Amino acid sequence: MNKEKTYEQLYSDAIPSVVSVYVTPRNVAGRARSGAGSGFVYDREGHIVTNHHVVSGSDEVELRFSEGDWRTGRVVGRDVDTDLAVVRVTDLPEYANPLPMTANEPKPGQRVAALGNPMGLDGTITTGIVSGTNRSLPTGNGFAIPDTVQTDAAINPGNSGGPLVTLDGEVVGVNRARQGDNIGFAISAAIAERVVPDLVDDGFYRHPYLKVSTLDVSPLVAEANGLTETGGVLVVDVRLGPASGALVGCEAVRVLRGREIPIGGDVIVGVDDRPVRSHEELMRYLITETQPGEVVEVELVRNGRRTTEPVTLGERPKDSGRGGVSVAVE
The missing domain is CATH 2.30.42.10 (PDZ domain)
Structure with a gap:
């Protein structure tokens, strides 16, 4: 039986795969509005998973990796109904390895960590447990995202799109929202594994x-x-x-x-x-x-x-x- 990593080991292993996402879309008045979120490496072909609402309105974003490398990424797929998007870079840094998606259902009480860029603070880890599973999270477009994972790990503005991981470094969810003190939500790995491959291949997902x-x-x-x-x-x-x-x-x-x-x-x-x-x-x-x-x-x-x-x-x-x-x- 493998021994779980410490949070320190988890951070050291996983943070090179996490990116900060910076967006400067234009609104209808022509004024620049900047924003920031998070993402993580999905495969060695340079695909980065993030939230749709992080990159909404933009075709290109700037990505900052853990060792300070900057890349320009192109948004190649998006799905508003699951709030997932995929960005691709052509020259992924060698140290930025893909994070594996868990094949197991998360369990309430399981220890997890949220990695990302909250409040513009690059390379942040917050810790907690899985508080609940199979939650339904409204998106504002008349539909809801099923199977979301609830956690008490702190998820703040800027964490959106980053990974919620087990102590073994497996992604159990894509961080999305905070709805109160100690109540955060992540789109489950099961949903991401269903949607992301279509976003990579086709640019969209047929629901x-x-x-x-x-x-x-x-x-x-x-x-x-x-x-x-x-x-x-x-x-x-x-x-x-x-x-x-x-x-x-x-x-x-x-x-x-x-x-x-x-x-x-x-x-x-x-x-x-x-x-x-x-x-x-x-x-x-x-x-x-x-x-x-x-x-x-x-x-x-x-x-x-x-x-x-x-x-x-x-x-x-x-x-x-x-x-x-x-x-x-x-």
Whole structure:
């Protein structure tokens, strides 16, 4: 059994792979607006992973490596729905080795470190644990990123795009946001491993699109819909199109204890023989295991009876606003 590295060893080994990302886009008034974030080396071909919001509006960025080397990088791929982007440099410094993505699910309580450039302070490490997994993180475009990793390692402005790593130096997430004291979030390695290769090869990622909005079946939702069990997701609304023609949405509401609850729609309880207990589980399966054009077998409860319907997934529109599989507010 391998012994975990100390944080000092981890920093020494991993920091050469972490870069500071400097951006100077132009706004509509023609004034320069500078920004800074972080990134890390993905492969020896010079691809750097960062956040989409770090490089948004720019085709080129300046990168500073741990030993002071500067490179100009070209943004070769971006995906707003997972807030991931890839920058490429043609002359990667020899000491900047790729950081491996973990093949294991992070576990609450697991020790981790966030590496990056917070507040313009190059080469920073902050430490903590995995506080939770499979969180859903809104992006502001009507969709949410599933499977995000919650940590109490400090993630501050400028950490965005840097790696959240185990003590073995494996990336468990791409740092994205802080939403309170000791609450930070990172896009999981599972999502990054699904999206980044397409950003490298094609410049974009095609998201599978179920074309429904959903609501987790809580006790209140179950009672309003006459369900005997909680769990699963209620199909609230169905968009028109071939990807969702087999599913039925809600057509009425019921007021229960002062709240309006949608009623009458299908309840999704599984996809492709995998249980679906929440919106987050449904979203995670779709983004990590499926692609547009595939047929998935959706297990559902309709009018009190279990049935299975084949559904052909569409492709999520680039500018659709709210839609796809989204959480309806109870």
